[in-house]
Amino acid sequence: MKAETVKNEGLITLLIRVSGYSSVFFVALILFFLIREGLPALGDVSLSSLFGTRWYPIEGYFGVLPLIIGSLIVTIGAMLIALPFGVGTAVFLSEVSPLWVKSVLKPVIEILAGLPSVVLGFLGIQLAAPFFRRFLELPTGLTAFTGAVLLGFISIPTIVSIAEDALNSVPSSFRQGSLALGATHWQTIWRVTVPAARSGILTAVMLGVGRAIGETMAVMMVTGNAPVLPHGLDALFLPVRTMTATIASEMGEVATGSPHYHVLFFIGIILFILSLAINIVASSIALQSRTRAERLLS
Amino acid sequence: MEQSHHIRAAHRAEWIGTNLLRLVTLITAVPVIGVILYILARGIPAISLEFLTQMPRDGMRAGGIFPAIIGTIYLTLGTAVFSVPLGVAAGIYIAEYASDNWVTRLIRITIINLAGIPSVVYGLFGLGLFVVFLRFGTSILAASMTLSIMTLPVIISTTEEALRSVPNSFRVVSLSMGGTLWQTIWRITLPQALPGVITGVILGLERAAGETAPILFTGAAFFLPRLPQSPLDATMALPYHIFVISTSVPGMPVQIQYGTVLVLMVFVLGMNLAATLIRNRARARRQW
Numbered sequence: 001m002k003a004e005t006v007k008n009e010g011l012i013t014l015l016i017r018v019s020g021y022s023s024v025f026f027v028a029l030i031l032f033f034l035i036r037e038g039l040p041a042l043g044d045v046s047l048s049s050l051f052g053t054r055w056y057p058i059e060g061y062f063g064v065l066p067l068i069i070g071s072l073i074v075t076i077g078a079m080l081i082a083l084p085f086g087v088g089t090a091v092f093l094s095e096v097s098p099l100w101v102k103s104v105l106k107p108v109i110e111i112l113a114g115l116p117s118v119v120l121g122f123l124g125i126q127l128a129a130p131f132f133r134r135f136l137e138l139p140t141g142l143t144a145f146t147g148a149v150l151l152g153f154i155s156i157p158t159i160v161s162i163a164e165d166a167l168n169s170v171p172s173s174f175r176q177g178s179l180a181l182g183a184t185h186w187q188t189i190w191r192v193t194v195p196a197a198r199s200g201i202l203t204a205v206m207l208g209v210g211r212a213i214g215e216t217m218a219v220m221m222v223t224g225n226a227p228v229l230p231h232g233l234d235a236l237f238l239p240v241r242t243m244t245a246t247i248a249s250e251m252g253e254v255a256t257g258s259p260h261y262h263v264l265f266f267i268g269i270i271l272f273i274l275s276l277a278i279n280i281v282a283s284s285i286a287l288q289s290r291t292r293a294e295r296l297l298s
Numbered sequence: 299m300e301q302s303h304h305i306r307a308a309h310r311a312e313w314i315g316t317n318l319l320r321l322v323t324l325i326t327a328v329p330v331i332g333v334i335l336y337i338l339a340r341g342i343p344a345i346s347l348e349f350l351t352q353m354p355r356d357g358m359r360a361g362g363i364f365p366a367i368i369g370t371i372y373l374t375l376g377t378a379v380f381s382v383p384l385g386v387a388a389g390i391y392i393a394e395y396a397s398d399n400w401v402t403r404l405i406r407i408t409i410i411n412l413a414g415i416p417s418v419v420y421g422l423f424g425l426g427l428f429v430v431f432l433r434f435g436t437s438i439l440a441a442s443m444t445l446s447i448m449t450l451p452v453i454i455s456t457t458e459e460a461l462r463s464v465p466n467s468f469r470v471v472s473l474s475m476g477g478t479l480w481q482t483i484w485r486i487t488l489p490q491a492l493p494g495v496i497t498g499v500i501l502g503l504e505r506a507a508g509e510t511a512p513i514l515f516t517g518a519a520f521f522l523p524r525l526p527q528s529p530l531d532a533t534m535a536l537p538y539h540i541f542v543i544s545t546s547v548p549g550m551p552v553q554i555q556y557g558t559v560l561v562l563m564v565f566v567l568g569m570n571l572a573a574t575l576i577r578n579r580a581r582a583r584r585q586w
Contacts, residue, residue: 005478008480012480019388020387020390020395021401021405022384023408023412024405027411030447033427033431085325088318088322089319092322097323105327107574114570116566117508117509118508119508156326160326184311186311186315214415214416214417217510221544247421248511248514264422268418275414278414280407
């Protein structure tokens with residue numbers, strides 16, 4: 001009986017250990033299969049035309065530049081919206097709002113986080129696009145701008161929850177000290193609390209950017225799917241096509257192993273590396289600020 | 299005189315600043331509530347027993363959405379089969395077994411990265427590994443396994459957090475009475491952490507149920523005349539169905555679109571609500 005227990009315990013411990021390592025294994029596996037299917041693109045298409053300015057797969061033009069620019073326009077637009085509204089909401093919830101308002105608003109933000117992106121895309125087509133078309137007098141409402149507004153809303157919950165955590169973890173002695181010196185509530189927020197939480201807020205914004213770049217369905221449904229290289233500032237109000245939307249809308253129709261197939265996987269590698277970089281930077285910002293805080297408190 | 303001028307300016311800044319924050323929060327929150335109510339108002343007229351239990355007819359422009367509902371249930375359960383045991387075990391490893399060394403740090407970094415990988419890239423990966431390499435074809439099996447890997451980080455992190463919140467004295471007492479490490483986890487720590495673990499599992503599965511991009515090329519079907527018969531069949535699913543009927547079916551009745559959106563929303567937000575209720579109830583009853 002005793003030996004049995006020890007033997008079972010050894011087996012269970014082994015299983016748990018293997019599961020514990022599984023995330024490392026899966027990240028490696030994802031990278032391996034992206035490279036396996038995506039790297040042959042470099043053999044099918046020359047490097048100069050791969051980073052060319054024309055995406056027209058039917059005639060063999062696989063320039064990913066318009067798609068990268070498309071992702072950039074939509075993401076930057078989304079951040080211009082999500083940054084003030086996300087951080088503003090986080091500051092309001094953490095520093096200003098009475099408890100009962102907070103207990104109503106937090107679930108609302110969580111609902112926004114929980115809405116599937118295809119539902120937001122549907123609402124974009126039904127409500128946002130017609131509204132912006134009429135309001136801004138555009139030929140079509142399916143533009144980078146509509147995508148940016150939608151993406152902004154999609155990124156807000158990420159930014160709010162992480163930024164609010166950062167603000168909450170600022171020691172209350174900071175605020176008390178500031179108030180005791182005669183600063184107003186607003187001065188305390190603006191000059192003490194927010195600066196003290198700045199690295200957490202930065203992490204929040206980084207992860208919001210990651211959320212926006214990777215978003216697929218909503219963006220595909222409302223940005224009008226036009227893979228053209230934008231000229232000038234009015235590009236914001238024209239249709240675009242992001243990297244994610246290109247993969248999602250074209251992968252269903254390509255033959256396995258064709259150059260088009262390999263190039264779509266190659267775009268996947270670009271997205272993977274981007275998300276990796278964003279997450280590593282975001283978590284190193286968070287780590288840095290933690291070690292700094294530990295130094296300050298010791 | 300100078301002094302009071304400064305004070306007045308400070309008070310004006312205070313008034314403007316805090317009201318600005320109120321306005322910003324209002325602009326964020328009001329559309330969310332508005333959108334939920336709007337979907338309810340436009341979707342409820344579409345809901346009937348027929349809508350929920352019949353096959354689509356007339357090129358999906360009439361009839362019900364039964365196969366899409368069933369498909370989403372299959373995919374969610376299939377995801378649970380793979381991701382719950384693996385995710386909970388991984389959470390246990392990190393919380394109870396792992397020591398603070400470079401391997402553990404590597405595991406943490408990879409979990410963060412798994413959480414950040416775009417959903418469409420999971421779709422590519424599932425296509426490359428499960429559909430093409432392992433020859434599962436576009437199937438419930440391939441789609442569920444793709445979704446499982448995507449939900450792992452949520453389940454791992456919440457399991458770890460739930461286990462860490464169990465006071466250490468529980469473990470010390472069990473171990474000092476001769477319990478092994480696994481007996482302590484299985485009989486003491488895990489039962490105490492269970493509500494937190496279940497909450498995490500539901501939140502992870504909620505995300506899987508609503509996702510479209512990972513199943514686009516791994517298991518979702520545009521339209522199927524009959525229900526899937528085995529895990530190796532493709533399936534219709536609510537999120538993909540919404541995408542199809544809002545972009546690719548000309549002359550689609552708006553009422554069916556809103557009805558389908560409402561069904562998915564109830565499905566997903568219902569899971570969210572269940573998770574919140576379990577968490578709150580456990581918090582209220584907890585004695586430590």
